[in-house]
Amino acid sequence: MISQTSEYALRAVVCLALSPEAPKTTADIAKVTKVPEYYLSKVMLALAKNEIVISQRGLHGGYLLAHEPENLSLLDVVNAVDPIKKLESCPLKLETHGTNLCALHKRINESISSVEGVFRETTVKTILTEPAKSKALIESN
Amino acid sequence: MISQTSEYALRAVVCLALSPEAPKTTADIAKVTKVPEYYLSKVMLALAKNEIVISQRGLHGGYLLAHEPENLSLLDVVNAVDPIKKLESCPLKLETHGTNLCALHKRINESISSVEGVFRETTVKTILTEPAKSKALIESN
Numbered sequence: 001m002i003s004q005t006s007e008y009a010l011r012a013v014v015c016l017a018l019s020p021e022a023p024k025t026t027a028d029i030a031k032v033t034k035v036p037e038y039y040l041s042k043v044m045l046a047l048a049k050n051e052i053v054i055s056q057r058g059l060h061g062g063y064l065l066a067h068e069p070e071n072l073s074l075l076d077v078v079n080a081v082d083p084i085k086k087l088e089s090c091p092l093k094l095e096t097h098g099t100n101l102c103a104l105h106k107r108i109n110e111s112i113s114s115v116e117g118v119f120r121e122t123t124v125k126t127i128l129t130e131p132a133k134s135k136a137l138i139e140s141n
Numbered sequence: 142m143i144s145q146t147s148e149y150a151l152r153a154v155v156c157l158a159l160s161p162e163a164p165k166t167t168a169d170i171a172k173v174t175k176v177p178e179y180y181l182s183k184v185m186l187a188l189a190k191n192e193i194v195i196s197q198r199g200l201h202g203g204y205l206l207a208h209e210p211e212n213l214s215l216l217d218v219v220n221a222v223d224p225i226k227k228l229e230s231c232p233l234k235l236e237t238h239g240t241n242l243c244a245l246h247k248r249i250n251e252s253i254s255s256v257e258g259v260f261r262e263t264t265v266k267t268i269l270t271e272p273a274k275s276k277a278l279i280e281s282n
Contacts, residue, residue: 001142001225001249001252001253001256002249002252007249010245010249011233011245014245034233034234074245074248084142090275091148092174092175092278093175094275094278094279094280095280096275096280096281097275097280097281100273100274100275100281101273101275102268102273102275102276102277103267103268103269103271103273103277104151104152104155104215104268104277104278105277106273107259107260107263107268108142108143108148108151110259111142111143111255111256111259111260114252114256114258114259115252115255115256117255118251118252118255119248122248126244127243127244127245127248128244130244132241132242132243132244132247133241134231134235134238134241134242134243135243136243136245136246137233137235137243138235139235139236139237139238140237140241141237
């Protein structure tokens with residue numbers, strides 16, 4: 001339901017959250033997240049522009065999370081790279097509908113809201129700490 | 142959250158449900174739904190192949206709904222043209238994850254399930270009969 005770009009951004013943010021003190025280059029993140037580096041570089045720029053990550057220059061430069069994982073929702077990350085948008089007016093441009101959506105387009109908005117809800121309620125910290133057989137981005141022992 | 146193709150298919154099915162006795166050509170449906178005819182023709186073929194609509198041949202031929210609107214969910218329509226798919230295994234292909242998804246990919250599946258839920262619980266009849274200021278596909282009086 002979310003775009004490839006959004007999924008890659010989520011992987012990148014989780015990667016940075018795994019070692020919050022150590023700046024990571026795009027190449028470092030690409031290796032862990034298995035995202036093609038040229039694609040990831042664009043994702044990282046969007047995350048930096050929207051202040052989800054900080055780009056630290058210098059010899060040991062790289063990206064760092066700009067927020068504590070408990071204060072960063074998955075929705076913040078998704079909306080930084082590929083914002084989830086609801087229908088605001090009739091997609092058919094029916095004059096008498098305008099912003100009064102019909103039942104069909106209301107349902108489509110409900111589905112979008114439901115996705116927003118799942119991602120709004122989940123923080124990056126939850127992804128790191130929730131008990132699960134598999135840990136995000138890491139091979140199990 | 143759903144594709145353009147799915148949204149067009151939903152419009153087409155609602156269009157057929159508005160006058161269930163009268164077969165409609167692709168051109169008729171395109172006019173009401175405001176979908177480009179060349180695109181709609183592909184959508185209608187997919188709907189026919191998946192038995193959501195019936196293609197009736199002959200002089201007064203056209204498409205008819207293959208089901209009563211109360212027995213047809215929006216999810217049936219969406220899945221006929223662009224099936225909603227959940228992640229079944231780790232998108233990073235981590236060997237030790239396999240089908241044991243991590244918390245991140247579980248959340249992505251939850252978001253997909255939530256969309257499925259909205260469309261599964263809504264029938265085409267509901268779209269036609271739910272009180273609303275705007276009726277699907279029709280200019281208000």
